[in-house]
Amino acid sequence: MTVQIDHALEEIRRFRPSPEFAAQAVADEHLYEAARADRLGFWADQARELLRWEKPFTRTLDWSNPPFAKWFDDGELNVAVNCLDRHVEAGLGDRVALHWEGEPGDRRDITYAELTDEVKRAANVLTELGIGEQDRVAIYLPMIPEAVVAMLACARIGAIHSVVFGGFSADSLASRIDDAEASLVITADGGYRKGKVFPLKPVVDEALAKTDGGTVRNVLVVRRGENEIDWNAERDLWWHETVANASNEHVAKGFDAEHPLFILYTSGTTGKPKGILHTTGGYLTQVAFTHKAVFDLHPERDVYWCTADVGWITGHSYVVYGPLANAATQVLYEGTPDTPHPGRWWEIVERYKVSILYTAPTAIRSFMKMGRQIPHSFNLRSLRLLGSVGEPINPEAWIWYRHVIGGGSIPVVDTWWQTETGAIMISALPGITDLKPGSAQVPVPGVSIDILADDGDPVDGENGGLLVVTEPWPSMLRGIWGDPERFKETYWEKFGTAPDKSMYFAGDGARRDEDGDIWLLGRVDDVMNVSGHRLSTAEIESSLVAHPWTAEAAVVGAADETTGQAVVAFVILKQSQEEAVSTLEDVSEVLRKHVATQIGAIARPRQVFVVNELPKTRSGKIMRRLLRDLAEGREVGDTTTLADTSIMQVISSQVR
Ligand code: 6R9
Numbered sequence: 001m002t003v004q005i006d007h008a009l010e011e012i013r014r015f016r017p018s019p020e021f022a023a024q025a026v027a028d029e030h031l032y033e034a035a036r037a038d039r040l041g042f043w044a045d046q047a048r049e050l051l052r053w054e055k056p057f058t059r060t061l062d063w064s065n066p067p068f069a070k071w072f073d074d075g076e077l078n079v080a081v082n083c084l085d086r087h088v089e090a091g092l093g094d095r096v097a098l099h100w101e102g103e104p105g106d107r108r109d110i111t112y113a114e115l116t117d118e119v120k121r122a123a124n125v126l127t128e129l130g131i132g133e134q135d136r137v138a139i140y141l142p143m144i145p146e147a148v149v150a151m152l153a154c155a156r157i158g159a160i161h162s163v164v165f166g167g168f169s170a171d172s173l174a175s176r177i178d179d180a181e182a183s184l185v186i187t188a189d190g191g192y193r194k195g196k197v198f199p200l201k202p203v204v205d206e207a208l209a210k211t212d213g214g215t216v217r218n219v220l221v222v223r224r225g226e227n228e229i230d231w232n233a234e235r236d237l238w239w240h241e242t243v244a245n246a247s248n249e250h251v252a253k254g255f256d257a258e259h260p261l262f263i264l265y266t267s268g269t270t271g272k273p274k275g276i277l278h279t280t281g282g283y284l285t286q287v288a289f290t291h292k293a294v295f296d297l298h299p300e301r302d303v304y305w306c307t308a309d310v311g312w313i314t315g316h317s318y319v320v321y322g323p324l325a326n327a328a329t330q331v332l333y334e335g336t337p338d339t340p341h342p343g344r345w346w347e348i349v350e351r352y353k354v355s356i357l358y359t360a361p362t363a364i365r366s367f368m369k370m371g372r373q374i375p376h377s378f379n380l381r382s383l384r385l386l387g388s389v390g391e392p393i394n395p396e397a398w399i400w401y402r403h404v405i406g407g408g409s410i411p412v413v414d415t416w417w418q419t420e421t422g423a424i425m426i427s428a429l430p431g432i433t434d435l436k437p438g439s440a441q442v443p444v445p446g447v448s449i450d451i452l453a454d455d456g457d458p459v460d461g462e463n464g465g466l467l468v469v470t471e472p473w474p475s476m477l478r479g480i481w482g483d484p485e486r487f488k489e490t491y492w493e494k495f496g497t498a499p500d501k502s503m504y505f506a507g508d509g510a511r512r513d514e515d516g517d518i519w520l521l522g523r524v525d526d527v528m529n530v531s532g533h534r535l536s537t538a539e540i541e542s543s544l545v546a547h548p549w550t551a552e553a554a555v556v557g558a559a560d561e562t563t564g565q566a567v568v569a570f571v572i573l574k575q576s577q578e579e580a581v582s583t584l585e586d587v588s589e590v591l592r593k594h595v596a597t598q599i600g601a602i603a604r605p606r607q608v609f610v611v612n613e614l615p616k617t618r619s620g621k622i623m624r625r626l627l628r629d630l631a632e633g634r635e636v637g638d639t640t641t642l643a644d645t646s647i648m649q650v651i652s653s654q655v656r
Pocket of ligand 1: 388389390392414416417418506508
């Protein structure tokens with residue numbers, strides 16, 4: 001039997017690109033044609049056009065031992081040279097690479113020449129500390145320029161970085177340091193968040209105590225928080241005493257295109273975090289290509305801002321590697337969106353005249369909750385393109401983003417991808433694609449996507465199924481650090497081990513509409529089964545968010561005696577509506593009816609709980625697993641990857 005996900009919610013709004021935008025757009029139809037005609041040739045062209053190779057490659061893809069791919073593998077390049085030196089040599093040394101803004105309001109503009117200088121110094125320090133090719137370096141920093149410098153310094157000398165979100169616990173940090181057997185940790189005394197200094201170095205000390213010091217020989221500490229810290233004179237070094245005094249002469253060598261670049265840990269739904277491994281040539285090709293084509297980058301005039309933390313893959317690909325490879329000018333902001341006032345982001349957009357903004361639906365929905373008067377008290381007219389990543393963006397949030405932030409006429413691109421895919425895989429191309437709110441739309445040129453039922457057969461019509469990538473792509477993960485078996489099982493053997501059945505399984509549900517546009521339906525593990533109907537979280541959540549009272553919603557399937565599972569919803573109300581609603585029982589009744597009318601009786605939530613917060617990861621993804629525990633009356637499971645680990649207590653008290 002083929003198992004599919006039912007498709008329910010209709011969305012009919014469409015937005016054509018404006019002729020003015022289309023006329024100046026970087027991407028044109030020709031990209032799709034070229035990729036269709038010769039997929040590998042297309043990627044080889046991108047690799048040659050967008051990057052500098054120390055030694056040109058002659059082979060594009062070696063797929064003789066799937067799922068272990070090699071791209072451009074007889075070529076050599078240096079990632080840091082591609083992101084820095086070559087721009088300086090091309091006369092762009094005075095261009096601002098980073099407009100950095102700290103949360104307390106301190107600012108630094110760093111040019112490409114200055115950034116190159118700093119990375120060379122840091123590379124020399126790493127080498128002096130005995131860090132060599134393939135050695136692992138853990139980076140545990142706030143969003144300060146040194147985070148970018150540290151990553152590029154590793155890349156420059158062929159060391160492998162593993163960035164861990166500042167704010168992850170000592171346990172999480174320790175397990176990541178252990179798994180990668182890191183020799184060095186780069187951290188700061190502390191960083192700013194919500195108006196306060198949060199300690200980082202003390203967490204590193206605690207983590208290293210847990211690992212018995214393990215493989216770590218040194219800790220390099222940036223001074224940022226000026227908070228009191230303990231010092232181990234044999235192990236610890238100050239960044240400002242070492243990097244500032246190091247030589248700025250550093251000749252970078254080329255490394256094989258399959259030389260590892262970084263490990264980034266991503267929490268599997270169960271089990272221990274997976275260290276996703278990325279390499280250099282293919283990765284840099286696809287991040288540079290997508291950064292340019294999807295964001296319509298004109299590096300000479302755009303100011304780009306991706307709000308992601310560098311501890312998330314989005315920060316790797318679209319704060320560090322993509323934008324810098326493309327010589328973009330970008331904003332880097334240390335703090336939270338609402339410190340010291342709720343208009344902080346919009347003030348930053350106004351100050352730097354940001355033209356391209358890339359953020360997550362969670363942020364958009366939290367601004368929706370606070371109301372449009374906050375962004376509207378700033379001048380946002382510099383914006384000409386908006387992007388979204390991390391979760392399905394509900395159509396209502398998409399419309400709000402386009403209208404309230406974008407002034408009503410600029411493109412919004414919803415980009416689907418994963419830590420594992422390394423770069424954007426599905427997105428509209430602005431200037432070409434007719435935009436549909438809520439749909440991630442089409443594979444980027446050179447990427448092959450399909451949607452299959454559980455047994456590997458195609459799904460019927462517009463029904464939902466499992467999203468798969470059918471052909472290898474340049475920025476694909478090369479493995480799970482230290483665990484090739486888990487790599488194969490988790491991603492490549494969903495439909496069996498026969499060569500024609502081996503495809504990359506993303507773990508997401510998706511459907512294709514009649515125009516061929518792709519809609520993401522949420523994680524497959526979160527799909528609910530109500531009386532034999534498989535319902536997606538994304539569609540019911542979008543329906544809830546479409547009601548004028550609701551700013552955010554999460555739904556889960558909870559065990560139910562009659563229907564197998566029942567839909568249980570958690571909603572956050574818009575601040576402007578809180579007075580309009582009389583009692584919480586009313587809200588629940590009205591929203592249950594609303595979903596039943598919009599989608600159908602089968603999707604009507606059994607319960608709707610009004611809450612003030614939802615449990616989210618540091619990158620803003622809702623952790624539905626924890627809400628399911630709550631809805632089924634169980635003790636709440638592992639909360640270590642939550643941005644705020646105390647949030648579940650708050651939510652449980654509101655639900656009772
Ligand atoms: C880049 C990133 C990957 C998971 C992915 C999916 C969800 C990301 C999305 C989206 C719908 C989008 N996701 N972008 N779902 N529409 N535009 O988020 O990487 O942190 O590894 O998460 O995020 O469920 O499988 P990562």
